[in-house]
Amino acid sequence: MTSQGTRMLARFREAQLPGIARLRALAAADKLPEPLSFPDREGRPAFSRALRAAGSPAVIAEYKRASPSRGVIRLDLSPQDVARMYAQNNAGAISVLTEEAHFQGSLDSLARMAFAGLPLLRKDFLIDPVQVLETAATPASALLLIMRMFEGADQVREMRELAREHGLEAVCEVFDEADLDMARWAGAEIIQVNNRDLDTLETSLDVSRRLVRTRGAGELWISASGLSAPEQVAEMGDLGFDAVLVGTSLMSQADPGAALRALAQVGRDRKAAREAERHARHEAAGRGGGNR
Template identity: 55%
Template sequence: MLEKFRAAKAAEIRRLVGLEAEQRLPAPYTGKRPSFSDALIAKAPMAVIAEYKRASPSMGDINLGLSPADVATLYAASGAAAISVLTEETYFKGSLDYLETISGCGLPLLRKDFLLHPLQVIETAATRASALLLIVRMLTDSELGDMLRLTYDAGLEAVVEVFDAVDLERAEAAGAHIIQVNNRDLDTLKTDFAVARTLAPKKRPGRLWIAASGIKTRSDVLAMAELGFDAVLVGTSIMSEPDPGAALAALAGHTEKAAS
């Protein structure tokens, strides 16, 4: 599955290499970025990162009638600590432009994509994103270290995604501060909280941990908090609902919105 995503990014990387050769890479964003980690800490241990997600390989199209601005407004009013924005175009129908639109809600944004090349970090730094996703399994140790350093130098935070203990060891060795544990099996696409339960005891002091995939109910959120996770990332289970705001409020325990 990850190799399919890698292939889908080849054209984007070629475009960025061409822009670099022409000295036309986008300039870094110079405005203030809200802190992604501070937003999670403020709502830990049950912070919810709500995802704007228009499609996925397993689900197909998801609520395409809702615009990025609509969803951002709903999420901001419904207890989200931050918003994950899928920008991958081929399989998730995302766009880098969504970061600009969604930033109007004031919450910190995570660019969720398959980032494999330093120029993708530079392009992200030209947006209003506060953080970006790096997937350990898609990078060598050297590449991961380089991508993290470039991310930090650009004033961005990195959410480093792991699937097992080997990934976690590599992420820690590279200098990751925010760890995202993905409960999804990449071969079957099924989710299993055993991944979170197995890795949770390995959490080091001073690290922020996010649980992702398979989280559908308030009890799931509470279970992840009990394991020591600081936040959960939730996409399909809220985006596929007729009212993603109400679904998010129920997950986040945001009683005002849920009652309304």
């Protein structure tokens, strides 16, 4: 990564500092919001379980109002509008941009989208354990940890373990092999490959194609950025990805729900075909056993 990508991450980090200072002050005064309780069910909706059940691959649909690379993307849809649209069109989970300075996001969007019943991923540039505690006070099921925002795996592990203590799953985002090594040293179970080059802001699915070759047993893999077409979703499924995260291409559509439905159907059809194949093999094995 060259100085341009480094500077961009530094800007993202700097934008986090006032919020962290505010949260630390609340914690020192014992006024930090309490972790959210779920008296009517067994905790938060399980993020990884929902993805494995939704499709092969599942689609994580993102609520994204703006970005540094695109500027304003879509401001006319409320969080509730988008959550309803995504839930009705087979999203496996919803990713929610909560970063304010560069993405025009809001932490409040998590609470406004929870009614849809889908697991929510808090997508932000989190760097401090107090932000995990902040997330635990929301309806989020998972949070994003970007490896390049941390100096070492020990910091990531601390954040990931704290998240687990509060019923949150940690999605560890990587851009290359070095990031992937850090994520694994930190004990990552969910790996998200970002296909965007931070220096040029261009995307290439070659990043996902390359990194997924090293997928480990038991890991859940997500491909993110640069995905917009059903054939791309199918390819990621063929390569071994459990899910794809799609944001800009959905939010840019006149009808994001219809666009999502087309992408999600790929994974649903593939999952149904695999289940039918397994059933056929089971039936064939049963007939064979009965003939002996």
